Amino acid sequence: MTFHIVSLPGDGIGPEIMAGTLEVLASLSQKFHFDYEVSEHLMGGRAIDETGSPLPETTLAACQQADAVLLAAIGGPQWQYPTNRPEHGLLQLRKSLELFANIRPTRVSEHTVNLSPLKAEIVAATDLVIVRELTSGIYFGTPSHWDENGAVDTLNYAKNEIERIVHEAFKLAQQRRKKLTSVDKENVLSSSKLWRQTVDRIATQYPDVTVEHLLVDACSMHLLKRPTDFDVIVTENLFGDILSDEASMLPGSLGLSPSASFSESGPALYEPIHGSAPDIAGQNKANPFGMLLSLAMCLRMSVHRDDMATWLENAVDHLIAHKITTPDLGGQSTTNEIFEVLQSHIKEA
């Protein structure tokens, strides 16, 4: 059966890293006999310019009918409208597809250990996954409004929203090193008190998993001090956003980290964790590895082709090991050169 992928290249460096990634997918699919089709749709700032909406109805409908969605990045300084921003389209897409579970792995390999801003002896062999709740919390709470005299945001969590993400995190921990760190602000926030109580209650169903609770401020410090101690971290939407950007720097660049977002039954969405990097857009400098590794996650988790995913992950490791990287990782290659090298590897292998 043909696997249907929706591609959302978005803004800034998005189209640059998406185009080469889809060409890599085309070559890989020939090599591994994978039957798929891709349709490209507008989203983000370009969609506002062309249709007035950051998430046109045709784009949302295509995503709802897809087997998986690949998103590059959206946003940019030219779209700073208070009520109609590219980011609103992304929030609406996550909410509409009910993508409540955002999985963000961070791994420091022997090839990236010296690119880390931290000392090698602290980060070497870091291998952790942040499981971030993605469709609730302060990003979606109402009321939410501001004017020049004041502003309101609402942090709201229902018990079942906490339960479903916590179950996902426990199941993931069971497949890994069986350690779960739950992050909250239980000493201050009511939603965190419910969060912690829920984690403790669900923990009795996963007796093989060791649970640790950390306050978010302490966790942000421990991530820099003892990153190798972490296995799976589960947390709410805002804390997860901040901690996963912090964790993404452990292997040296925001441009390296992929992510996957899941609903209970619909299509999953795969995207690098970085934004549209307007400061380097159009300069052929964007690191495409986060996008390529997001494709690898899609191949493993939605297409169930471990062979293709592993090939792609090993190819990225190989390029980093041979210093074929963009300047953010200390290399001198352009985005296009990296895609060209990958294409020649696929043809040689």
Ligand code: NAD
């Ligand atoms: P950003 O992630 O775009 O960039 C932060 C820094 O990291 C910049 O210096 C950038 O050059 C660098 N960088 C990011 N990705 C890179 C890559 N692949 N290769 C090399 N360097 C890379 O964050 P920002 O500057 O805060 O945001 C820019 C825009 O992106 C904003 O409009 C923001 O809202 C949006 N954004 C979108 C997403 C998304 O699409 N999921 C995520 C975060 C931010």
